[in-house]
Amino acid sequence: MFTAPEGGALVRNNFNVQAWKPALVAAGVLPLPSSESRTRKAVDGMYRAAGEGNDGPQAAQAA
Template identity: 45%
Template sequence: MPLPDYVAESLRAHMDAFKPVEITLPWETPEGPKVPFRLIFTAEQGGMVWRSNFNGKEWKPALAAAGLIPEAVDENGRYESAREHGTHALRHFYARALLDAGENIKAVSEYMGHADPGLTLRVYSHLMPDSRERARRAIDSVFQRIFGEDHGPQTAQ
């Protein structure tokens, strides 16, 4: 997926402050060959960040501090379990931002790692904005290029 300049600059700043750590992990499957990787984000103890730990110790407390989810935790110190509160919501945010900006479904499918744009449509079509105004602007811009200026509806009278 394309890496926006803002994100690239933020990653560079993070990597200046916290140098990437090289660790060895299995490749493709848990039993796969071990391959060295440089991790940009690591756990407090070093090594890889486990999604389940990140979700409960960093992600959900940040959402609660931002007022996006209730701050209440259960007797075990866990936040309410809700799919829309997990890091998976970042995929939906990314897809929605691209679709709102008018990115085509084939590109969104590729960026999301889907093998088929049809899957992307089935999963994210509810996020697609109403395109009536965008369609009007597209046709207007074609006519403006052809005729060189905007004559408006009075020209046809």
């Protein structure tokens, strides 16, 4: 369907980030991403990568 400017295969992630998602934002299908939401996703992902531990308020109450 689509080819890269050089004529080869597209890298799916590049197409998604550089063309597809901006087109969806321009069409009003997706909201414009804010730096706050990107930061929140990054922080949440960092904590998920660290694993779920018993270090929240429930753990403090149990002590």
